[in-house]
Amino acid sequence: MSNRKVAIVTGGTRGMGQAVSVTLAKAGMDIIALYRSNELSAKETKRKMDEYGGNHKIIRADVTIKSDIDVVMEQVNKAYGRADVLVSNAGIFGFNFIEDMTEEYLDHILAVNFKSAFLMTKAVLPYMKKQKGGRIVYASSISSHYADCGLVGYGASKACIDMLTKIGAAELGPYNITVNAYAPGIIETDMTADMIHERGEDQVKQISLNKFGKGQDVANLVQFLVSPEGGYITGEIIGVDGGMLKVQNPYRAYEKAKDE
Template sequence: MPAHLPSLNDRVALVTGGSRGIGRAISIALASAGAAVAVNYRQRENEAADVVAEIERAGGRAIAVRADVSAADEVKAMIQQVESRLGPVDVLVNNAGTATIVDIDDLTEAEFDRTLAVNLKSAFLCTQAVLLGMRAKRWGRIVNLSSAAARGAGLVGIHYNTSKAGLEGLTRGYAARLAREGITVNAVAPGPIDTEMAGPLKASNVGERLPVGRLGEASEVADVVLMIVGNAFITGQTIPVNGGISFI
Protein backbone atom coordinates (compact mmCIF):
# COMPACT_ATOMS: atom_id res chain seq x y z
CA MET A 1 0.00 0.00 0.00
CA PRO A 2 1.48 3.43 -0.89
CA ALA A 3 2.78 5.33 2.12
CA HIS A 4 0.43 8.28 1.59
CA LEU A 5 -2.71 6.15 1.96
CA PRO A 6 -4.29 5.75 5.41
CA SER A 7 -4.63 2.18 6.65
CA LEU A 8 -8.32 1.33 6.60
CA ASN A 9 -7.97 -2.42 7.05
CA ASP A 10 -10.86 -3.72 9.17
CA ARG A 11 -12.79 -0.49 8.56
CA VAL A 12 -16.18 -0.26 6.83
CA ALA A 13 -16.99 2.69 4.60
CA LEU A 14 -20.30 3.84 3.13
CA VAL A 15 -20.33 6.19 0.15
CA THR A 16 -23.71 7.61 -0.78
CA GLY A 17 -24.16 8.22 -4.48
CA GLY A 18 -21.14 6.00 -4.98
CA SER A 19 -21.98 4.57 -8.39
CA ARG A 20 -20.54 7.31 -10.60
CA GLY A 21 -18.43 10.44 -10.82
CA ILE A 22 -16.84 11.66 -7.61
CA GLY A 23 -18.62 9.00 -5.55
CA ARG A 24 -17.17 6.23 -7.71
CA ALA A 25 -13.66 7.64 -7.35
CA ILE A 26 -14.05 7.90 -3.57
CA SER A 27 -15.39 4.33 -3.29
CA ILE A 28 -12.41 2.95 -5.22
CA ALA A 29 -9.93 5.07 -3.26
CA LEU A 30 -11.30 3.93 0.11
CA ALA A 31 -11.13 0.31 -1.03
CA SER A 32 -7.51 0.81 -2.15
CA ALA A 33 -6.73 1.87 1.41
CA GLY A 34 -8.19 -1.38 2.74
CA ALA A 35 -11.77 -0.48 3.64
CA ALA A 36 -14.74 -2.70 2.89
CA VAL A 37 -16.99 -0.35 0.92
CA ALA A 38 -20.77 -0.10 0.64
CA VAL A 39 -21.59 1.65 -2.62
CA ASN A 40 -24.96 3.34 -2.33
CA TYR A 41 -27.08 4.09 -5.39
CA ARG A 42 -30.68 5.05 -6.08
CA GLN A 43 -31.23 4.25 -9.76
CA ARG A 44 -27.92 3.24 -11.34
CA GLU A 45 -27.77 -0.40 -10.28
CA ASN A 46 -25.53 -1.49 -13.16
CA GLU A 47 -23.03 1.28 -12.52
CA ALA A 48 -22.93 0.47 -8.80
CA ALA A 49 -22.31 -3.18 -9.70
CA ASP A 50 -19.44 -2.06 -11.95
CA VAL A 51 -17.80 -0.20 -9.05
CA VAL A 52 -18.16 -3.26 -6.82
CA ALA A 53 -16.68 -5.46 -9.52
CA GLU A 54 -13.70 -3.12 -9.99
CA ILE A 55 -13.01 -3.15 -6.26
CA GLU A 56 -13.28 -6.93 -6.09
CA ARG A 57 -10.94 -7.38 -9.07
CA ALA A 58 -8.34 -5.42 -7.14
CA GLY A 59 -8.76 -7.75 -4.16
CA GLY A 60 -11.07 -5.59 -2.08
CA ARG A 61 -14.49 -6.11 -0.51
CA ALA A 62 -17.57 -4.16 -1.59
CA ILE A 63 -21.34 -4.37 -1.85
CA ALA A 64 -23.94 -2.27 -3.65
CA VAL A 65 -26.87 -1.00 -1.58
CA ARG A 66 -29.93 0.72 -3.03
CA ALA A 67 -31.58 3.51 -1.08
CA ASP A 68 -33.04 6.95 -1.55
CA VAL A 69 -30.96 8.65 1.14
CA SER A 70 -33.41 11.53 1.45
CA ALA A 71 -35.98 9.09 2.93
CA ALA A 72 -35.51 8.13 6.58
CA ASP A 73 -36.97 4.63 6.31
CA GLU A 74 -34.74 3.77 3.36
CA VAL A 75 -31.65 5.07 5.16
CA LYS A 76 -32.48 2.91 8.17
CA ALA A 77 -32.88 -0.19 5.98
CA MET A 78 -29.64 0.61 4.14
CA ILE A 79 -27.61 0.89 7.35
CA GLN A 80 -29.07 -2.37 8.63
CA GLN A 81 -28.05 -4.08 5.40
CA VAL A 82 -24.53 -2.68 5.51
CA GLU A 83 -24.08 -3.67 9.15
CA SER A 84 -25.33 -7.21 8.55
CA ARG A 85 -23.09 -7.78 5.52
CA LEU A 86 -19.96 -5.77 6.33
CA GLY A 87 -20.22 -4.48 9.89
CA PRO A 88 -20.80 -1.09 11.54
CA VAL A 89 -19.92 1.94 9.42
CA ASP A 90 -16.61 3.57 10.39
CA VAL A 91 -16.30 5.99 7.47
CA LEU A 92 -19.33 7.80 6.05
CA VAL A 93 -19.01 9.87 2.90
CA ASN A 94 -22.16 11.89 2.22
CA ASN A 95 -21.73 12.37 -1.51
CA ALA A 96 -25.23 11.86 -2.95
CA GLY A 97 -26.57 15.02 -4.52
CA THR A 98 -28.57 16.67 -7.23
CA ALA A 99 -27.75 19.74 -9.30
CA THR A 100 -30.51 20.80 -11.66
CA ILE A 101 -29.77 24.17 -13.25
CA VAL A 102 -32.73 26.48 -12.61
CA ASP A 103 -32.72 30.28 -12.64
CA ILE A 104 -34.55 32.21 -9.93
CA ASP A 105 -37.46 33.09 -12.21
CA ASP A 106 -38.18 29.41 -12.86
CA LEU A 107 -37.32 27.91 -9.48
CA THR A 108 -40.31 26.21 -7.86
CA GLU A 109 -40.92 25.36 -4.24
CA ALA A 110 -40.92 21.66 -5.16
CA GLU A 111 -37.46 21.87 -6.77
CA PHE A 112 -36.11 23.88 -3.84
CA ASP A 113 -37.42 21.31 -1.36
CA ARG A 114 -36.13 18.37 -3.42
CA THR A 115 -32.65 19.83 -3.65
CA LEU A 116 -32.42 20.43 0.09
CA ALA A 117 -33.73 16.93 0.79
CA VAL A 118 -31.20 15.21 -1.47
CA ASN A 119 -28.18 17.42 -0.75
CA LEU A 120 -28.66 18.32 2.90
CA LYS A 121 -31.30 16.27 4.68
CA SER A 122 -29.70 13.06 3.40
CA ALA A 123 -26.44 13.91 5.18
CA PHE A 124 -28.33 14.47 8.43
CA LEU A 125 -30.22 11.18 8.11
CA CYS A 126 -27.15 9.12 7.26
CA THR A 127 -25.02 10.73 9.96
CA GLN A 128 -27.64 10.11 12.62
CA ALA A 129 -27.91 6.50 11.49
CA VAL A 130 -24.20 5.69 11.88
CA LEU A 131 -23.41 7.61 15.06
CA LEU A 132 -24.34 4.83 17.48
CA GLY A 133 -21.74 2.51 16.00
CA MET A 134 -19.05 5.18 15.76
CA ARG A 135 -19.63 6.28 19.34
CA ALA A 136 -19.37 2.70 20.56
CA LYS A 137 -15.92 2.41 18.94
CA ARG A 138 -14.95 5.99 19.78
CA TRP A 139 -13.71 6.28 16.19
CA GLY A 140 -15.39 7.62 13.11
CA ARG A 141 -14.80 9.70 10.00
CA ILE A 142 -17.61 11.65 8.32
CA VAL A 143 -16.91 13.56 5.11
CA ASN A 144 -19.57 15.70 3.44
CA LEU A 145 -19.27 16.67 -0.22
CA SER A 146 -19.98 20.38 -0.44
CA SER A 147 -19.22 22.67 -3.39
CA ALA A 148 -17.53 25.92 -4.31
CA ALA A 149 -21.14 27.13 -4.69
CA ALA A 150 -21.54 27.10 -0.89
CA ARG A 151 -19.51 30.30 -0.72
CA GLY A 152 -19.81 31.68 -4.23
CA ALA A 153 -22.40 32.54 -6.84
CA GLY A 154 -22.29 29.14 -8.53
CA LEU A 155 -23.79 28.13 -11.87
CA VAL A 156 -26.66 25.88 -10.75
CA GLY A 157 -28.99 28.11 -8.76
CA ILE A 158 -29.83 29.41 -5.32
CA HIS A 159 -31.43 26.10 -4.33
CA TYR A 160 -28.05 24.44 -4.85
CA ASN A 161 -26.12 27.26 -3.11
CA THR A 162 -28.43 26.98 -0.12
CA SER A 163 -28.15 23.20 0.17
CA LYS A 164 -24.35 23.24 0.09
CA ALA A 165 -24.01 26.18 2.48
CA GLY A 166 -26.30 24.32 4.86
CA LEU A 167 -24.15 21.21 4.51
CA GLU A 168 -21.11 23.15 5.69
CA GLY A 169 -23.06 24.38 8.71
CA LEU A 170 -24.12 20.81 9.44
CA THR A 171 -20.48 19.77 9.21
CA ARG A 172 -19.30 22.30 11.78
CA GLY A 173 -22.20 21.57 14.13
CA TYR A 174 -21.54 17.83 14.24
CA ALA A 175 -17.76 18.33 14.43
CA ALA A 176 -18.01 20.51 17.52
CA ARG A 177 -20.20 17.99 19.30
CA LEU A 178 -18.35 14.78 18.39
CA ALA A 179 -14.66 15.70 18.52
CA ARG A 180 -14.13 14.42 22.07
CA GLU A 181 -15.58 11.06 21.06
CA GLY A 182 -12.95 10.33 18.41
CA ILE A 183 -15.22 11.23 15.50
CA THR A 184 -14.14 13.85 12.97
CA VAL A 185 -16.53 15.61 10.60
CA ASN A 186 -15.27 17.58 7.63
CA ALA A 187 -16.42 18.78 4.23
CA VAL A 188 -14.71 18.76 0.86
CA ALA A 189 -15.80 21.50 -1.55
CA PRO A 190 -14.99 20.69 -5.17
CA GLY A 191 -14.98 23.32 -7.85
CA PRO A 192 -15.56 22.36 -11.49
CA ILE A 193 -14.86 18.63 -11.84
CA ASP A 194 -14.87 16.64 -15.07
CA THR A 195 -17.77 14.25 -14.45
CA GLU A 196 -21.03 13.33 -16.18
CA MET A 197 -22.62 16.44 -14.65
CA ALA A 198 -19.94 18.73 -16.14
CA GLY A 199 -21.60 19.30 -19.53
CA PRO A 200 -22.62 22.93 -18.88
CA LEU A 201 -19.20 23.64 -17.38
CA LYS A 202 -17.45 22.38 -20.49
CA ALA A 203 -19.82 24.28 -22.76
CA SER A 204 -18.98 27.54 -20.99
CA ASN A 205 -15.23 26.82 -20.99
CA VAL A 206 -15.00 27.21 -17.22
CA GLY A 207 -11.87 25.07 -17.08
CA GLU A 208 -9.93 27.45 -19.27
CA ARG A 209 -10.75 30.32 -16.94
CA LEU A 210 -9.41 28.59 -13.83
CA PRO A 211 -5.85 29.39 -12.72
CA VAL A 212 -4.86 25.75 -13.40
CA GLY A 213 -6.40 25.94 -16.88
CA ARG A 214 -8.56 22.81 -16.70
CA LEU A 215 -11.39 21.03 -14.91
CA GLY A 216 -10.50 18.87 -11.94
CA GLU A 217 -10.53 15.07 -11.94
CA ALA A 218 -12.75 13.00 -9.65
CA SER A 219 -9.66 11.18 -8.41
CA GLU A 220 -8.22 14.49 -7.18
CA VAL A 221 -11.26 14.96 -4.96
CA ALA A 222 -10.95 11.37 -3.73
CA ASP A 223 -7.32 12.01 -2.77
CA VAL A 224 -8.42 14.79 -0.43
CA VAL A 225 -11.14 12.62 1.11
CA LEU A 226 -8.49 9.98 1.88
CA MET A 227 -6.26 12.61 3.44
CA ILE A 228 -9.05 13.74 5.75
CA VAL A 229 -10.01 10.18 6.69
CA GLY A 230 -6.39 9.49 7.63
CA ASN A 231 -6.06 12.55 9.88
CA ALA A 232 -7.45 12.56 13.42
CA PHE A 233 -6.67 16.24 14.08
CA ILE A 234 -8.63 17.84 11.24
CA THR A 235 -12.28 18.41 12.08
CA GLY A 236 -14.95 21.00 11.39
CA GLN A 237 -13.17 22.14 8.24
CA THR A 238 -14.14 22.64 4.63
CA ILE A 239 -11.31 21.76 2.25
CA PRO A 240 -11.55 23.46 -1.17
CA VAL A 241 -10.54 21.41 -4.22
CA ASN A 242 -11.16 23.93 -6.94
CA GLY A 243 -8.15 24.65 -9.13
CA GLY A 244 -7.73 28.11 -7.64
CA ILE A 245 -11.28 29.29 -8.39
CA SER A 246 -11.20 31.50 -5.30
CA PHE A 247 -8.54 33.62 -7.00
CA ILE A 248 -10.86 34.76 -9.78
Protein backbone atom coordinates in the same frame (compact mmCIF):
# COMPACT_ATOMS: atom_id res chain seq x y z
CA MET B 1 -16.19 -10.45 11.65
CA SER B 2 -13.30 -8.73 9.86
CA ASN B 3 -11.29 -5.99 11.54
CA ARG B 4 -11.16 -4.04 8.29
CA LYS B 5 -12.64 -0.57 8.51
CA VAL B 6 -16.03 -0.11 6.88
CA ALA B 7 -16.89 2.95 4.76
CA ILE B 8 -20.34 3.92 3.50
CA VAL B 9 -20.28 6.10 0.38
CA THR B 10 -23.55 7.65 -0.77
CA GLY B 11 -23.79 8.36 -4.47
CA GLY B 12 -20.86 5.97 -4.49
CA THR B 13 -21.07 4.41 -7.95
CA ARG B 14 -20.70 7.32 -10.38
CA GLY B 15 -18.34 10.24 -10.92
CA MET B 16 -16.62 11.47 -7.78
CA GLY B 17 -18.41 8.89 -5.67
CA GLN B 18 -17.12 5.99 -7.74
CA ALA B 19 -13.59 7.35 -7.49
CA VAL B 20 -13.96 7.60 -3.71
CA SER B 21 -15.37 4.07 -3.39
CA VAL B 22 -12.62 2.49 -5.46
CA THR B 23 -9.86 4.52 -3.82
CA LEU B 24 -10.96 3.56 -0.30
CA ALA B 25 -11.27 -0.07 -1.38
CA LYS B 26 -7.72 0.12 -2.67
CA ALA B 27 -6.69 1.55 0.70
CA GLY B 28 -7.95 -1.60 2.42
CA MET B 29 -11.46 -0.70 3.58
CA ASP B 30 -14.69 -2.60 3.03
CA ILE B 31 -17.05 -0.35 1.07
CA ILE B 32 -20.82 -0.05 0.95
CA ALA B 33 -21.48 2.05 -2.16
CA LEU B 34 -25.04 3.36 -2.26
CA TYR B 35 -26.78 4.26 -5.51
CA ARG B 36 -30.27 5.28 -6.54
CA SER B 37 -30.86 4.18 -10.13
CA ASN B 38 -27.90 3.39 -12.42
CA GLU B 39 -27.42 -0.33 -11.93
CA LEU B 40 -24.89 -0.66 -14.76
CA SER B 41 -22.57 1.87 -13.16
CA ALA B 42 -23.11 0.23 -9.77
CA LYS B 43 -22.02 -3.16 -11.06
CA GLU B 44 -18.96 -1.60 -12.70
CA THR B 45 -18.05 0.04 -9.40
CA LYS B 46 -18.38 -3.30 -7.61
CA ARG B 47 -16.10 -4.92 -10.17
CA LYS B 48 -13.47 -2.22 -9.69
CA MET B 49 -13.62 -2.45 -5.90
CA ASP B 50 -13.36 -6.23 -5.95
CA GLU B 51 -10.03 -5.98 -7.78
CA TYR B 52 -8.51 -4.94 -4.44
CA GLY B 53 -10.03 -7.72 -2.34
CA GLY B 54 -12.28 -7.20 0.64
CA ASN B 55 -16.00 -7.54 1.22
CA HIS B 56 -17.68 -4.78 -0.77
CA LYS B 57 -21.36 -4.18 -1.41
CA ILE B 58 -23.49 -2.05 -3.70
CA ILE B 59 -26.94 -1.22 -2.33
CA ARG B 60 -29.77 0.58 -4.07
CA ALA B 61 -31.32 3.18 -1.78
CA ASP B 62 -32.85 6.65 -1.78
CA VAL B 63 -30.89 8.38 0.96
CA THR B 64 -33.48 11.15 1.26
CA ILE B 65 -35.85 8.58 2.80
CA LYS B 66 -35.20 7.41 6.35
CA SER B 67 -36.83 4.02 5.83
CA ASP B 68 -34.43 3.29 2.96
CA ILE B 69 -31.50 4.27 5.16
CA ASP B 70 -32.79 2.03 7.94
CA VAL B 71 -32.75 -0.92 5.54
CA VAL B 72 -29.19 -0.05 4.49
CA MET B 73 -28.01 0.10 8.09
CA GLU B 74 -29.64 -3.26 8.84
CA GLN B 75 -27.54 -4.76 6.05
CA VAL B 76 -24.43 -2.98 7.28
CA ASN B 77 -24.99 -4.28 10.80
CA LYS B 78 -25.58 -7.83 9.61
CA ALA B 79 -22.59 -7.94 7.26
CA TYR B 80 -20.04 -5.91 9.21
CA GLY B 81 -21.35 -4.88 12.61
CA ARG B 82 -19.57 -1.56 12.34
CA ALA B 83 -19.37 1.73 10.40
CA ASP B 84 -16.09 3.64 10.58
CA VAL B 85 -16.42 6.11 7.73
CA LEU B 86 -19.28 7.99 6.10
CA VAL B 87 -18.69 9.81 2.84
CA SER B 88 -21.92 11.64 2.03
CA ASN B 89 -21.36 12.31 -1.65
CA ALA B 90 -24.87 12.00 -3.11
CA GLY B 91 -25.94 15.18 -4.83
CA ILE B 92 -27.67 16.84 -7.74
CA PHE B 93 -26.92 20.04 -9.65
CA GLY B 94 -29.11 22.37 -11.67
CA PHE B 95 -29.71 26.00 -12.65
CA ASN B 96 -32.94 27.72 -11.67
CA PHE B 97 -33.60 31.41 -11.31
CA ILE B 98 -35.58 32.36 -8.21
CA GLU B 99 -38.70 33.39 -10.11
CA ASP B 100 -38.64 30.19 -12.16
CA MET B 101 -37.95 27.81 -9.29
CA THR B 102 -40.78 25.64 -8.04
CA GLU B 103 -41.30 24.66 -4.44
CA GLU B 104 -40.94 21.03 -5.50
CA TYR B 105 -37.50 21.69 -7.04
CA LEU B 106 -36.29 23.49 -3.92
CA ASP B 107 -37.51 20.69 -1.67
CA HIS B 108 -35.84 18.10 -3.89
CA ILE B 109 -32.41 19.70 -4.12
CA LEU B 110 -32.33 20.39 -0.38
CA ALA B 111 -33.36 16.82 0.32
CA VAL B 112 -30.74 15.22 -1.93
CA ASN B 113 -27.85 17.55 -1.13
CA PHE B 114 -28.45 18.26 2.55
CA LYS B 115 -31.16 16.17 4.17
CA SER B 116 -29.53 12.94 2.99
CA ALA B 117 -26.27 13.93 4.69
CA PHE B 118 -28.12 14.73 7.91
CA LEU B 119 -30.05 11.45 7.89
CA MET B 120 -26.97 9.38 7.09
CA THR B 121 -25.04 11.08 9.89
CA LYS B 122 -27.74 10.16 12.41
CA ALA B 123 -27.69 6.59 11.09
CA VAL B 124 -23.95 6.00 11.57
CA LEU B 125 -23.56 7.81 14.90
CA PRO B 126 -24.55 4.86 17.13
CA TYR B 127 -21.76 2.78 15.55
CA MET B 128 -19.13 5.49 15.71
CA LYS B 129 -19.95 6.42 19.31
CA LYS B 130 -19.79 2.77 20.36
CA GLN B 131 -16.42 2.44 18.60
CA LYS B 132 -15.23 5.70 20.18
CA GLY B 133 -14.27 7.14 16.83
CA GLY B 134 -15.18 7.71 13.21
CA ARG B 135 -14.75 9.89 10.16
CA ILE B 136 -17.49 11.81 8.36
CA VAL B 137 -16.84 13.61 5.09
CA TYR B 138 -19.49 15.63 3.24
CA ALA B 139 -19.73 16.94 -0.31
CA SER B 140 -19.82 20.73 -0.25
CA SER B 141 -19.05 22.99 -3.22
CA ILE B 142 -17.40 26.28 -4.13
CA SER B 143 -21.00 27.41 -4.67
CA SER B 144 -21.54 27.41 -0.91
CA HIS B 145 -19.13 30.36 -0.68
CA TYR B 146 -19.39 32.15 -4.01
CA ALA B 147 -22.82 33.29 -5.13
CA ASP B 148 -23.70 32.28 -8.68
CA CYS B 149 -26.74 33.49 -10.61
CA GLY B 150 -29.21 30.67 -11.09
CA LEU B 151 -27.83 28.56 -8.25
CA VAL B 152 -29.72 29.73 -5.18
CA GLY B 153 -31.12 26.23 -4.60
CA TYR B 154 -27.84 24.42 -5.14
CA GLY B 155 -25.79 27.03 -3.30
CA ALA B 156 -28.14 27.06 -0.31
CA SER B 157 -28.04 23.26 -0.07
CA LYS B 158 -24.24 23.31 0.03
CA ALA B 159 -24.16 26.18 2.53
CA CYS B 160 -26.25 23.93 4.77
CA ILE B 161 -23.56 21.27 4.41
CA ASP B 162 -20.90 23.75 5.50
CA MET B 163 -22.82 24.56 8.67
CA LEU B 164 -23.43 20.88 9.35
CA THR B 165 -19.69 20.32 8.98
CA LYS B 166 -18.70 23.00 11.47
CA ILE B 167 -21.34 22.31 14.09
CA GLY B 168 -20.99 18.57 13.62
CA ALA B 169 -17.26 18.80 14.27
CA ALA B 170 -17.96 20.44 17.62
CA GLU B 171 -20.84 18.20 18.70
CA LEU B 172 -19.09 14.97 17.71
CA GLY B 173 -15.59 15.87 18.83
CA PRO B 174 -16.14 14.38 22.31
CA TYR B 175 -16.63 10.98 20.64
CA ASN B 176 -13.43 11.22 18.58
CA ILE B 177 -15.42 11.67 15.39
CA THR B 178 -13.99 14.09 12.83
CA VAL B 179 -16.29 15.94 10.42
CA ASN B 180 -14.98 17.60 7.28
CA ALA B 181 -16.14 18.47 3.77
CA TYR B 182 -14.64 18.74 0.31
CA ALA B 183 -15.70 21.67 -1.86
CA PRO B 184 -15.17 20.81 -5.52
CA GLY B 185 -14.87 23.35 -8.27
CA ILE B 186 -15.61 22.02 -11.73
CA ILE B 187 -14.92 18.28 -11.75
CA GLU B 188 -15.37 16.34 -14.97
CA THR B 189 -18.37 14.08 -14.31
CA ASP B 190 -21.69 13.25 -15.95
CA MET B 191 -23.28 15.96 -13.80
CA THR B 192 -21.05 18.71 -15.20
CA ALA B 193 -20.67 17.43 -18.78
CA ASP B 194 -23.33 19.71 -20.28
CA MET B 195 -22.03 22.78 -18.45
CA ILE B 196 -18.45 22.12 -19.56
CA HIS B 197 -19.62 21.60 -23.13
CA GLU B 198 -21.63 24.83 -23.13
CA ARG B 199 -19.33 27.15 -21.18
CA GLY B 200 -16.09 25.30 -20.64
CA GLU B 201 -13.89 27.78 -22.48
CA ASP B 202 -15.06 30.64 -20.29
CA GLN B 203 -15.03 28.68 -17.04
CA VAL B 204 -11.53 27.26 -17.38
CA LYS B 205 -10.20 30.82 -17.59
CA GLN B 206 -11.33 31.32 -13.99
CA ILE B 207 -9.24 28.39 -12.72
CA SER B 208 -5.70 29.09 -11.58
CA LEU B 209 -4.43 25.71 -12.84
CA ASN B 210 -6.25 26.22 -16.17
CA LYS B 211 -7.86 22.78 -16.17
CA PHE B 212 -10.91 21.02 -14.79
CA GLY B 213 -10.62 18.52 -11.96
CA LYS B 214 -11.02 14.76 -12.01
CA GLY B 215 -12.94 12.54 -9.63
CA GLN B 216 -9.63 11.14 -8.44
CA ASP B 217 -8.61 14.59 -7.20
CA VAL B 218 -11.56 14.48 -4.79
CA ALA B 219 -10.92 10.84 -3.86
CA ASN B 220 -7.32 11.61 -2.95
CA LEU B 221 -8.43 14.24 -0.44
CA VAL B 222 -11.12 12.00 1.04
CA GLN B 223 -8.63 9.18 1.48
CA PHE B 224 -6.33 11.50 3.42
CA LEU B 225 -9.13 12.84 5.62
CA VAL B 226 -10.22 9.34 6.68
CA SER B 227 -6.65 8.07 7.14
CA PRO B 228 -4.70 8.15 10.42
CA GLU B 229 -2.74 11.09 9.02
CA GLY B 230 -5.94 13.15 8.85
CA GLY B 231 -6.94 12.51 12.44
CA TYR B 232 -6.37 16.05 13.75
CA ILE B 233 -8.35 17.78 11.01
CA THR B 234 -12.00 18.57 11.71
CA GLY B 235 -14.55 21.26 10.91
CA GLU B 236 -12.82 22.09 7.63
CA ILE B 237 -14.35 22.74 4.20
CA ILE B 238 -11.47 22.08 1.83
CA GLY B 239 -11.51 23.28 -1.76
CA VAL B 240 -10.72 20.90 -4.59
CA ASP B 241 -11.01 23.55 -7.27
CA GLY B 242 -7.65 24.18 -8.92
CA GLY B 243 -7.66 27.67 -7.42
CA MET B 244 -11.13 28.62 -8.65
CA LEU B 245 -11.82 31.34 -6.10
CA LYS B 246 -13.83 33.86 -8.11
CA VAL B 247 -16.73 32.51 -10.19
CA GLN B 248 -20.19 34.04 -10.07
CA ASN B 249 -21.08 34.54 -13.76
CA PRO B 250 -23.46 37.51 -13.52
CA TYR B 251 -23.79 37.47 -17.31
CA ARG B 252 -26.52 34.85 -16.99
CA ALA B 253 -28.82 37.38 -15.37
CA TYR B 254 -28.21 39.88 -18.22
CA GLU B 255 -28.86 37.18 -20.83
CA LYS B 256 -32.15 36.35 -19.17
CA ALA B 257 -33.15 40.02 -18.93
CA LYS B 258 -32.63 40.53 -22.68
CA ASP B 259 -35.38 38.06 -23.42
CA GLU B 260 -37.99 39.83 -21.30
